[in-house]
């Protein structure tokens with residue numbers, strides 16, 4: 579996954595995906611430091627640091643960090659290898675952020691709650707935790723069916739299969755190479771409704787400050803496919 583994650587200038591690395599997120603996060607960080615949970619290869623952290631925001635990270639995969647190190651050294655973006663639900667990172671932070679649906683990579687409710695608590699541990703009064711997450715697409719699932727195609731184009735099919743009892747889904751990314759065998763990458767996730775996320779935030783001491791449908795501030799509605807939620811600790815603890 580680390581080898582093929584980056585698609586410079588395209589897909590999730592396209593300027594129209596990255597730039598609004600970086601601008602919004604820079605504004606939310608203000609004059610403080612930012613901590614990215616699950617920093618990956620630095621898709622957001624590298625341009626955010628380039629804007630002058632001090633950025634640190636947590637990342638479970640050393641292979642992803644190795645890719646990040648081809649773009650930014652340890653002095654520019656320090657990273658601690660570990661689990662975002664439990665790992666402590668030194669430094670003063672005004673902002674913790676967790677983007678691209680990655681809270682869903684924690685497969686139990688208990689771990690997701692711990693992730694909120696860990697974000698709170700890294701922040702002082704008034705500090706913010708930003709979560710970007712898809713809205714579960716269960717409304718598109720016809721009765722009796724437990725899978726749906728979420729994207730398809732020449733050479734690619736994306737299929738989600740749901741385990742409704744355990745609130746899990748598996749995203750299957752199927753690629754058809756010319757003249758070769760198809761390749762499949764499967765990613766298991768625990769999907770979460772915005773309301774459940776708000777309750778986790780409340781348990782960790784946060785209040786919901788804002789929720790929009792995207793990084794540019796489009797209104798969040800009943801039809802929104804994803805959301806950017808900004809949680810904030812009270813000014814006085």
Ligand SMILES: C[S@@+](CC[C@H](N)C(=O)[O-])C[C@H]1O[C@@H](n2cnc3c(N)ncnc32)[C@H](O)[C@@H]1O
Nearest residue numbers: 616617618621637638639642661662678680683
């Ligand atoms: C979809 S990528 C997002 C990477 C980056 N934030 C971005 O926006 O491109 C998900 C990342 O989460 C990392 N990850 C998964 N579970 C994690 C955990 N429990 N703690 C820290 N990182 C985790 C993966 O290794 C991967 O780098």
